[in-house]
Amino acid sequence: xxxxxxxxxxxxxxxxxxxxxxxxxxxxxxxxxxxxxxxxxxxxxxxxxxxxxxxxxxxxxxxxxxxxxxxxxxxxxxxxxxxxxxxxxxxxxxxxxxxxxxxxxxxxxxxxxxxxxxxxxxxxxxxxxxxxxxxxxxxxxxxxxxxxxxxxxxxxxxxxxxxxxxxxxxxxxxxxxxxxxxxxxxxxxxxxxxxxxxxxxxxxxxxxxxxxxxxxxxxxxxxxxxxxx
Amino acid sequence: xxxxxxxxxxxxxxxxxxxxxxxxxxxxxxxxxxxxxxxxxxxxxxxxxxxxxxxxxxxxxxxxxxxxxxxxxxxxxxxxxxxxxxxxxxxxxxxxxxxxxxxxxxxxxxxxxxxxxxxxxxxxxxxxxxxxxxxxxxxxxxxxxxxxxxxxxxxxxxxxxxxxxxxxxxxxxxxxxxxxxxxxxxxxxxxxxxxxxxxxxxxxxxxxxxxxxxxxxxxxxxxxxxxxxxxxxxxxxxxxxxxxxxxxxxxxxxxxxxxxxxxxxxxxxxxxxxxxxxxxxxxxxxxxxxxxxxxxxxxxxxxxxxxxxxxxxxxxxxxxxxxxxxxxxxxxxxxxxxxxxxxxxxxxxxxxxxxxxxxxxxxxxxxxxxxxxxxxxxxxxxxxxxxxxxxxxxxxxxxxxxxxxxxxxxxxxxxxxxxxxxxxxxxxxxxxxxxxxxxxxxxxxxx
Numbered sequence: 001x002x003x004x005x006x007x008x009x010x011x012x013x014x015x016x017x018x019x020x021x022x023x024x025x026x027x028x029x030x031x032x033x034x035x036x037x038x039x040x041x042x043x044x045x046x047x048x049x050x051x052x053x054x055x056x057x058x059x060x061x062x063x064x065x066x067x068x069x070x071x072x073x074x075x076x077x078x079x080x081x082x083x084x085x086x087x088x089x090x091x092x093x094x095x096x097x098x099x100x101x102x103x104x105x106x107x108x109x110x111x112x113x114x115x116x117x118x119x120x121x122x123x124x125x126x127x128x129x130x131x132x133x134x135x136x137x138x139x140x141x142x143x144x145x146x147x148x149x150x151x152x153x154x155x156x157x158x159x160x161x162x163x164x165x166x167x168x169x170x171x172x173x174x175x176x177x178x179x180x181x182x183x184x185x186x187x188x189x190x191x192x193x194x195x196x197x198x199x200x201x202x203x204x205x206x207x208x209x210x211x212x213x214x215x216x217x218x219x220x221x222x223x224x225x226x227x228x229x
Numbered sequence: 230x231x232x233x234x235x236x237x238x239x240x241x242x243x244x245x246x247x248x249x250x251x252x253x254x255x256x257x258x259x260x261x262x263x264x265x266x267x268x269x270x271x272x273x274x275x276x277x278x279x280x281x282x283x284x285x286x287x288x289x290x291x292x293x294x295x296x297x298x299x300x301x302x303x304x305x306x307x308x309x310x311x312x313x314x315x316x317x318x319x320x321x322x323x324x325x326x327x328x329x330x331x332x333x334x335x336x337x338x339x340x341x342x343x344x345x346x347x348x349x350x351x352x353x354x355x356x357x358x359x360x361x362x363x364x365x366x367x368x369x370x371x372x373x374x375x376x377x378x379x380x381x382x383x384x385x386x387x388x389x390x391x392x393x394x395x396x397x398x399x400x401x402x403x404x405x406x407x408x409x410x411x412x413x414x415x416x417x418x419x420x421x422x423x424x425x426x427x428x429x430x431x432x433x434x435x436x437x438x439x440x441x442x443x444x445x446x447x448x449x450x451x452x453x454x455x456x457x458x459x460x461x462x463x464x465x466x467x468x469x470x471x472x473x474x475x476x477x478x479x480x481x482x483x484x485x486x487x488x489x490x491x492x493x494x495x496x497x498x499x500x501x502x503x504x505x506x507x508x509x510x511x512x513x514x515x516x517x518x519x520x521x522x523x524x525x526x527x528x529x530x531x532x533x534x535x536x537x538x539x540x541x542x543x544x545x546x547x548x549x550x551x552x553x554x555x556x557x558x559x560x561x562x563x564x565x566x567x568x569x570x571x572x573x574x575x576x577x578x579x580x581x582x583x584x585x586x587x588x589x590x591x592x593x594x595x596x597x598x599x600x601x602x603x604x605x606x607x608x609x610x611x612x613x614x615x616x617x618x619x620x621x622x623x624x625x626x627x628x629x630x631x632x633x634x635x636x637x638x639x640x641x642x643x644x645x646x647x648x649x650x651x652x653x654x655x656x657x658x659x660x661x662x663x664x665x666x667x668x669x670x671x672x673x674x675x676x
Contacts, residue, residue, distance in 0.1 A: 051389075058299075058300035058301050058303075058304065059300075060390070062382065062570075102393075102394065103394075105380050105382060105389075105394070106380075106382070107467070107505055203500070203501055203537075206500060207497050207500070210496070210497060210500070220496055220507050220509060221507060221509060221510070225500045227384070227500060227501060227503055229384065229570050229571075229573055229574065
């Protein structure tokens with residue numbers, strides 16, 4: 001391919017994303033951290049996500065908002081991915097440096113008219129993030145959380161959840177509330193058919209839970225999903 | 230969307246003194262409006278610019294690329310094209326050409342605003358783009374953008390990363406453009422947007438909703454005394470409401486044709502696609518369409534061979550085709566698009582299997598379109614004449630439901646006229662008819 005010889009116009013994307021300032025990084029586990037940054041007046045609904053990247057870098061990724069609607073700053077929960085283009089770069093930032101943020105986006109939220117209903121939240125790994133935001137925003141919500149991790153050390157900031165509403169399923173150690181995967185626990189659970197089930201995390205978990213619930217006659221319309229990839 | 234964009238590009242380019250040519254070999258300014266939905270179309274951009282850059286050795290030629298371009302491709306294009314700009318920057322194209330080699334204003338302004346967390350520049354820019362008067366290629370069919378960008382983040386699509394988030398065009402501008410084209414005699418108008426039925430939501434109550442926009446167009450249609458059809462594409466099932474359908478039912482000028490992308494008939498694939506609706510939700514909308522708009526045709530988009538799609542999941546798409554009986558389906562073989570989330574997953578369905586699934590769905594579609602079209606035989610339908618058929622002495626057109634029709638005509642009939650045809654025969658994807666009355670003045674057929 002023969003390149004054209006002249007100078008080029010620099011180009012900006014159609015939608016210039018907003019620049020936010022990093023306040024703090026909280027390392028919660030060897031490969032899990034929280035980015036805390038200026039909110040800049042962003043209005044969001046608990047459960048929504050944003051896109052995040054380094055200014056000037058072409059790569060952005062979607063992250064659920066971890067902080068509550070009332071928090072003066074924004075937080076996201078990030079797992080550092082091997083060979084990840086964004087998660088590793090973000091971890092190298094130091095407070096005061098800039099982030100490129102767009103959003104909020106998404107519908108993984110609690111509709112006002114459902115606030116009185118019963119909820120089961122199931123998240124794997126950092127898929128706990130939207131539930132952290134939702135339960136912190138609506139502390140009076142009638143809910144239970146199943147959090148699936150491999151090792152108990154990955155159950156970041158679980159003390160933020162009320163002890164009687166949060167159950168940790170650890171598949172590779174016995175330190176959690178239940179030794180096994182969330183689906184193993186779910187099999188034993190009885191579930192009210194009117195419960196609203198929210199699933200967040202890897203696609204395999206979501207598929208397994210979906211199959212498990214629908215095979216027991218649970219209506220698919222009561223299942224909301226947010227796939228992490 | 231690209232067709233509509235190109236009509237605005239034409240206005241700007243012609244305003245600079247260039248005249249349009251269909252001959253690539255004789256042009257001095259050549260441009261591409263790219264589409265990032267599939268990798269194949271981006272691959273074509275690379276092969277085309279390679280050819281153009283060779284031509285530069287023997288003639289004076291300026292090249293540009295715009296449209297739907299991922300940031301990673303944009304960087305590569307900078308090395309290959311003379312000008313690379315977003316559609317929102319189109320009004321500045323004359324300056325870019327004049328000051329070739331100089332930084333574009335939007336880039337300067339955006340760079341200067343880099344530390345400002347409240348950058349508003351792009352919204353202003355897209356408004357300027359909408360203000361460009363398009364040079365319609367057709368004399369009877371117009372495409373009017375009403376919204377730009379997408380907030381849905383379907384995992385197979387890169388649009389949120391190329392066009393940015395949803396921005397609704399001011400309704401007054403849309404209404405003005407609709408009135409303008411109708412007064413010029415346009416007969417088929419398509420309202421365009423990546424998620425056309427989420428129109429207005431980004432304005433949080435300060436702008437008309439999509440049904441209200443349709444009502445305003447419908448009211449104009451009623452009072453105008455003109456005959457025309459207004460379509461919209463593409464709506465997202467998540468935002469489709471009975472109110473939209475009831476509004477379409479209420480006004481003659483709102484065409485009874487709904488294009489509603491399904492993408493997959495399997496709930497788990499829909500989850501993986503991040504479509505935010507189930508097949509049951511989709512079926513519910515189809516039931517509403519059949520109830521509220523019983524004569525409407527229904528078109529769809531479906532992807533086969535999406536990453537991880539099992540035989541059972543594909544079978545659910547086939548069953549959906551069988552159940553819903555679409556009038557048309559644009560069936561695409563999945564290909565990962567760099568920049569879209571699904572590109573990070575294995576493209577694990579072999580091409581031979583994808584092609585087979587495409588054939589299976591196409592066969593399923595054909596059964597229903599053929600049956601539907603045969604049921605039209607003997608009916609009298611209003612048809613918009615859109616072109617000359619390959620078969621000499623024949624004209625082609627579309628029904629209100631966008632079914633392709635052809636008919637013999639010994640008398641000259643202007644393209645863009647409405648005629649009434651008695652349907653005499655049918656094929657899988659088209660029908661044939663005979664003129665039953667004079668095409669002049671859109672006469673109603675005898676009862």
